[in-house]
Amino acid sequence: xxxxxxxxxxxxxxxxxxxxxxxxxxxxxxxxxxxxxxxxxxxxxxxxxxxxxxxxxxxxxxxxxxxxxxxxxxxxxxxxxxxxxxxxxxxxxxxxxxxxxxxxxxxxxxxxxxxxxxxxxxxxxxxxxxxxxxxxxxxxxxxxxxxxxxxxxxxxxxxxxxxxxxxxxxxxxxxxxxxxxxxxxxxxxxxxxxxxxxx
Numbered sequence: 001x002x003x004x005x006x007x008x009x010x011x012x013x014x015x016x017x018x019x020x021x022x023x024x025x026x027x028x029x030x031x032x033x034x035x036x037x038x039x040x041x042x043x044x045x046x047x048x049x050x051x052x053x054x055x056x057x058x059x060x061x062x063x064x065x066x067x068x069x070x071x072x073x074x075x076x077x078x079x080x081x082x083x084x085x086x087x088x089x090x091x092x093x094x095x096x097x098x099x100x101x102x103x104x105x106x107x108x109x110x111x112x113x114x115x116x117x118x119x120x121x122x123x124x125x126x127x128x129x130x131x132x133x134x135x136x137x138x139x140x141x142x143x144x145x146x147x148x149x150x151x152x153x154x155x156x157x158x159x160x161x162x163x164x165x166x167x168x169x170x171x172x173x174x175x176x177x178x179x180x181x182x183x184x185x186x187x188x189x190x191x192x193x194x195x196x197x198x199x
Contacts, residue, residue, distance in 0.1 A: 001159065004150045004157045007158070008115055008158040011153050011157075012072075012073070012074040013074045013075065014156075015153060015154035016053065016076035016080065019052070019053075019154060020052065020055070020077070020080060022154075023053075023056075024190075028188075028189055029060075029192075031188050031189065032110075032189060033057065033060055033061065033139075035196065036106060036139040036196070039198055040066065040105045042065065043065050044106060045066070045067045045102065045104045045106075046066050046068050046106045046108060047106070048061075048068055048069070048071065048108050049107060049112050050095070050111065050112015050113065050115065051070030051071060051072050051077070051081060051090070051112075052072060052077050052112075054068075054081035054085050054088075057110050058070055058088070059085070061108075062085060066106075067088070068088040069088070069102065070088065070090045070091070071093050072093075073092065074092070075092045078090045078091065095113070095116070096120050098131070103132055103133050104133065104136065105135070105136055106136055106137040107136070107137075107139070109139075109141070110192075111192075112141075113141070113142070114140075114142055114143060115159060115161075116161065118146070118148070118161050118163055121161065121162075121163060122171065125168075126175075128172075128175050129175055129176070135199055136199050137197070137198045137199075138196070138198075139194070139195070141194055142162045142165070142168065142182075143160065143162025143193060145162065145164055146162065146164045146167075147161070168180075168182070168195055169182070172197045176199050177197040177198065177199050178198065178199065179197065180195075181195075181196040181197070182195050182196075183196075
């Protein structure tokens, strides 16, 4: 499992073009993206963690007038995003060691956050107060329960981890989130498990 975790970044760097070509564009995430967008102020600021090459998630939010700061640890992914949406902010950074001065109205991490280990996820969630405005929304994909698994990208092994849904809820309540919704294996989102929370 440790080797898969170490390999994950290299997979997304070495196979950025392949991943981008194979990434579904039919917006199976639309229900959740609309739910997320409807909680945010007009032209609000969004931090997209694990933004990939910017399509289709950031693209959809940009089309709805939001200002995006996209973060990905794969420089080739960021290079593609810059080419596509040069008016937005795209940064090659690791979400475990973010260097951002801005606070955001919303944070989204669709198929990104769960590449962090359980301990790294806990540490990141503890930093949310420094990243978010007082009224803000969070939308992450997570696992169905406590554990670590592997998946594949371009035939290469990548790492995923999750906490128990109740632990996510406890942490978010501690950091001022008042409405928390967890949907496991949502059939309307290709079976993704989704964590949605507002402050």
